[in-house]
Amino acid sequence: xxxxxxxxxxxxxxxxxxxxxxxxxxxxxxxxxxxxxxxxxxxxxxxxxxxxxxxxxxxxxxxxxxxxxxxxxxxxxxxxxxxxxxxxxxxxxxxxxxxxxxxxxxxxxxxxxxxxxxxxxxxxxxxxxxxxxxxxxxxxxxxxxxxxxxxxxxxxxxxxxxxxxxxxxxxxxxxxxxxxxxxxxxxxxxxxxxxxxxxxxxxxxxxxxxxxxxxxxxxxxxxxxxxxxxxxxxxxxxxxxxxxxxxxxxxxxxxxxxxxxxxxxxxxxxxxxxxxxxxxxxxxxxxxxxxxxxxxxxxxxxxxxxxxxxxxxxxxxxxxxxxxxxxxxxxxxxxxxxxxx
Ligand SMILES: [Zn+2]
Numbered sequence: 528x529x530x531x532x533x534x535x536x537x538x539x540x541x542x543x544x545x546x547x548x549x550x551x552x553x554x555x556x557x558x559x560x561x562x563x564x565x566x567x568x569x570x571x572x573x574x575x576x577x578x579x580x581x582x583x584x585x586x587x588x589x590x591x592x593x594x595x596x597x598x599x600x601x602x603x604x605x606x607x608x609x610x611x612x613x614x615x616x617x618x619x620x621x622x623x624x625x626x627x628x629x630x631x632x633x634x635x636x637x638x639x640x641x642x643x644x645x646x647x648x649x650x651x652x653x654x655x656x657x658x659x660x661x662x663x664x665x666x667x668x669x670x671x672x673x674x675x676x677x678x679x680x681x682x683x684x685x686x687x688x689x690x691x692x693x694x695x696x697x698x699x700x701x702x703x704x705x706x707x708x709x710x711x712x713x714x715x716x717x718x719x720x721x722x723x724x725x726x727x728x729x730x731x732x733x734x735x736x737x738x739x740x741x742x743x744x745x746x747x748x749x750x751x752x753x754x755x756x757x758x759x760x761x762x763x764x765x766x767x768x769x770x771x772x773x774x775x776x777x778x779x780x781x782x783x784x785x786x787x788x789x790x791x792x793x794x795x796x797x798x799x800x801x802x803x804x805x806x807x808x809x810x811x812x813x814x815x816x817x818x819x820x821x822x823x824x825x826x827x828x829x830x831x832x833x834x835x836x837x838x839x840x841x842x843x844x845x846x847x848x849x850x851x852x853x854x855x856x857x858x859x860x861x862x863x864x865x866x867x868x
Contacts, residue, residue, distance in 0.1 A: 534857040536792035540673035540848040544681025546625040546632060553710040559621045559633060567630025568599035573686045574637040576798055577665040583676075592674040594682060595663055602635060602659065611655035612638065617705055619693035622712030624682050634686035634712070635659070636693065669798060672848035688797030689713070692726040695799065700724065727800060732772045733760035734806040735791075735854040736783060738813050738827065743858045745833075746780060746817070747824040757845040758854050759822070760803070773806050780822040784812040791857070794850040805850045807858075830859055840866045 552558055562568045571594055572579035583591035606614065613635060614620055622634040637656045668687050672680055689712055696715050699706050704719035716723045735758050736744035745756035761776035763769055774785045791805040817825050828836070836842035844865045845851035856863055 533860060534853040536853070539792060539794040539850055539853055540675075540680055541668070541684045541796065542792070542794045543677035544684075545678040546627050546681055548625040548685075549623075550713075552626075553623060553713045555711070558623060558711050562623075562631045562633060563599040563603050565630060566598070566600065569596035569630065569632055570599055570602050571624065571632060571634040571682055571686045572597060572637055572659060572663065572665075573634050573690045574660065574665055575639055575667075576669065576687050576691065577667045578671070578683050578686065579660070579663040580666045580671060580675075581664060583674075588674070590674050591676075592666065592671055592679075594675065594679040596632075597659065599633065605655045605658050609653050609655040609658060613656055616707050616718075617697055618708075619690055619712060620708050622686060622689050624685055627678070632682055634682075634690065636686075636690040669846060669848055684795050684797060688728070688795060688800065689726050691797055691799035696724060728795070728797075728802045729800055730763040730769065731760060731796070731801045731803055732763060732769050732776060732806060733758050733803050733850055733854065734773050734777065734788070734808040735858050736777055736781075736785065736808045736810050737858060738810040740829075742813075742827040742829050743833070743855065744777075744781065744783060744810065744815070744825060744827055745855070746822040748821060749823045752843065754841060755843040755845070756824075756826070756828075757849075758851045759825075760851070761821075762801075763804075769804050769806075773808050777808060777810075780818050781825045782812075782814060782816040783810050785809065786811040791854065792850070794853075796850075803850045805854055807854070833859065834863070837863060837865045843867060 579595035580592040581595045583593045612618060619636040624632040624634055637660050668683050675683060696706060699717035699722060701722055702717060702720055704717055706715040706717050709716045714723050714725050746759050747756050759777055759780050763772040770788045773788045777783050777785050785808045787809040789807045791807055793805060794803045796803045815825050817823060844855065844863060
């Protein structure tokens with residue numbers, strides 16, 4: 528077993544960030560227009576949970592990526608000469624992500640790829656969203672988050688999270704009328720009654736359950752690939768503390784009773800809007816009976832046993848961008864790899 532390094536909780540892939548969100552600028556209604564005239568302003572292209580990226584040439588990290596940032600002026604030029612739904616009243620439009628010493632960062636949300644419309648003369652209309660996305664490589668944040676540096680990981684996670692909220696908040700939750708974006712992408716306002724809503728995030732607990740013999744409890748969910756095991760997790764219910772949620776989820780999914788619960792760290796998980804709160808939880812019982820619905824298998828692993836299962840390809844770990852991976856590696860005492868890397 529390699530004792531070093533253990534999980535660096537300050538470096539969870541999607542928790543890293545360097546850009547100042549500069550929230551004090553969000554109420555400036557001319558902000559985006561002004562930023563787009565600055566040559567230092569760059570634009571993150573978002574499509575669902577995916578982002579435009581390219582290879583980080585010269586990085587020492589295998590497979591490292593950087594965001595394929597587009598100069599603001601280039602986006603403006605495309606929008607000025609093409610038809611587009613990007614700036615329709617209901618569309619998310621521009622998201623102001625923040626600033627650093629190099630300039631300002633905006634995100635533009637591209638619609639999911641659809642069949643290209645062909646008009647009656649057989650010409651494919653050149654839409655701005657198609658032109659901007661054409662020839663670019665898009666990668667899902669879940670798969671690529673750990674391959675980005677801290678600046679880009681923070682920009683990407685914020686852009687995906689806010690964009691995901693916009694497409695789910697097109698209607699007012701009070702009256703059902705259409706909403707429109709406001710505060711440079713950080714709120715939406717009902718076009719009928721003026722109520723304003725803000726991006727929401729759902730707290731979820733995720734826990735490394737460890738018994739007196741230092742074994743780790745991992746579960747397998749019905750919809751996961753065969754052999755994939757991860758830490759137990761679940762959403763915090765209304766009127767519930769996170770500690771109570773840890774105990775309830777573990778008991779519901781495995782019947783294991785939890786004693787002490789210690790908070791470790793958190794990571795945004797904007798798929799579409801979770802905030803993962805990571806814990807170490809001490810098991811005071813060890814009999815496991817899975818619920819058979821959410822969790823179809825759960826087992827206690829020793830460190831040597833897990834290492835052997837990974838080496839033999841019998842067990843797959845949660846993805847590298849997840850906090851689950853960090854919780855498992857902290858318990859193990861060092862980095863782990865499965866047959867997928
Ligand atoms: Zn309304």
